[in-house]
Amino acid sequence: MSTTFGNVFRRVNVKTLSFIVGAGALAGSATGTVMEYQDMRNYNNRNYNKQKLAALAAAHVAAKEKYDVAKYQKVYNDIALKIRDEDEYDDFIGYGPVLVRLAWHCAGTWDAKDNTGGPYGGTYRFAMETNDPSNNGLQNAAKFLEPIHEKYPWLSHGDLYSLAGVTAIQEMQGPTIPWRSGRVDQPEDTTPENGRLPDASKDAKYVRCFFHRLNFEDRQVVALLGAHALGKTHLKNSGFEGPWGAATNIFTNEFYNNLLNEKWDLITNDAGNKQYVNDKGWMMLPTDMALVQDPKYLPIVKEFANDQDTFFKEFTKAFVVLLENGIDFPQENKPIKFKTLDAQDL
Numbered sequence: 001m002s003t004t005f006g007n008v009f010r011r012v013n014v015k016t017l018s019f020i021v022g023a024g025a026l027a028g029s030a031t032g033t034v035m036e037y038q039d040m041r042n043y044n045n046r047n048y049n050k051q052k053l054a055a056l057a058a059a060h061v062a063a064k065e066k067y068d069v070a071k072y073q074k075v076y077n078d079i080a081l082k083i084r085d086e087d088e089y090d091d092f093i094g095y096g097p098v099l100v101r102l103a104w105h106c107a108g109t110w111d112a113k114d115n116t117g118g119p120y121g122g123t124y125r126f127a128m129e130t131n132d133p134s135n136n137g138l139q140n141a142a143k144f145l146e147p148i149h150e151k152y153p154w155l156s157h158g159d160l161y162s163l164a165g166v167t168a169i170q171e172m173q174g175p176t177i178p179w180r181s182g183r184v185d186q187p188e189d190t191t192p193e194n195g196r197l198p199d200a201s202k203d204a205k206y207v208r209c210f211f212h213r214l215n216f217e218d219r220q221v222v223a224l225l226g227a228h229a230l231g232k233t234h235l236k237n238s239g240f241e242g243p244w245g246a247a248t249n250i251f252t253n254e255f256y257n258n259l260l261n262e263k264w265d266l267i268t269n270d271a272g273n274k275q276y277v278n279d280k281g282w283m284m285l286p287t288d289m290a291l292v293q294d295p296k297y298l299p300i301v302k303e304f305a306n307d308q309d310t311f312f313k314e315f316t317k318a319f320v321v322l323l324e325n326g327i328d329f330p331q332e333n334k335p336i337k338f339k340t341l342d343a344q345d346l
């Protein structure tokens with residue numbers, strides 16, 4: 001596939017594409033959508049073009065197949081069961097946090113200005129992005145997902161990475177994150193250059209400016225960073241060390257409470273980087289601490305510390321946007337709300 005086609009493809013509405021596939025030669029003449037087909041079924045006009053109706057019917061069947069909830073729930077379940085089985089990873093934190101970080105890093109390269117990078121093309125699979133120093137440690141997450149991709153080769157990489165992040169959050173007792181399929185693998189030359197992911201040594205001004213590139217406002221930024229309740233930093237990956245709190249594989253609002261209530265000292269760690277530590281062995285990055293240092297971020301931190309439900313709601317909204325940035329989903333592609341393994345008694 002040529003670059004030009006790749007770029008054009010990205011912006012083509014998926015409903016048009018499914019239509020082309022479903023309707024074959026008729027696609028050129030018929031430009032309707034599945035919605036239109038449903039309307040037309042109720043439209044009692046004998047002059048209605050039969051060919052167009054047939055093409056719309058084909059698109060309808062293709063879309064039903066394409067957006068079948070059960071087949072994505074099966075993928076969800078396989079990822080969730082694998083997280084549950086392989087719980088010894090990273091000193092029994094498990095794969096949940098690193099899968100969330102993978103989903104975020106795939107999406108976090110997006111640039112709102114020109115719609116490059118981001119969650120759509122699954123370009124993390126290419127060496128340039130895999131080897132971005134900001135992505136150190138995510139190879140473990142990608143390896144974890146390999147057998148899932150082998151079992152479901154029809155799933156695009158963008159869908160796989162984002163779905164794995166959603167699965168991980170829900171299985172770690174986080175909120176239900178409505179998720180849509182429809183990302184399409186793009187060629188290697190659409191891989192964003194290194195250096196688009198954030199630098200943890202910076203201050204509030206930098207954080208605000210960084211997330212502005214992704215179109216996020218203060219409230220969404222504070223909500224997204226609450227994911228740092230999960231997992232830990234690793235000296236060998238990022239040059240920072242330690243977890244943010246006690247519950248490293250349960251999704252809670254602990255991050256905000258720790259920011260506000262712990263006594264933090266700024267130290268230089270073994271890699272020569274500055275990080276905040278407390279007497280319990282927990283840590284904060286300079287970009288985390290920026291949230292209590294900045295007068296606009298601080299009241300939002302307090303609100304989320306006091307009210308986990310509000311945090312869950314705001315995180316959900318922001319995370320959905322993150323995973324969908326730059327993507328034009330067809331109207332009939334409704335978000336899926338997955339059931340956790342517990343809810344299915346599995």
Ligand code: HEM
Binds near residue numbers: 198199225233
């Ligand atoms: C200013 C923005 C951010 C910065 C500078 C930042 C920085 C970092 C760093 C340095 C690590 C440690 C990686 C390692 O050593 O293994 C990390 C881990 C992590 N980050 Fe962020 N992050 C940011 C935003 C986010 C967002 C928006 C999310 C998700 C919504 C997120 C989720 C995670 C998770 C879950 C981990 C733990 C991974 C693990 O345990 O392996 N981060 N982050």
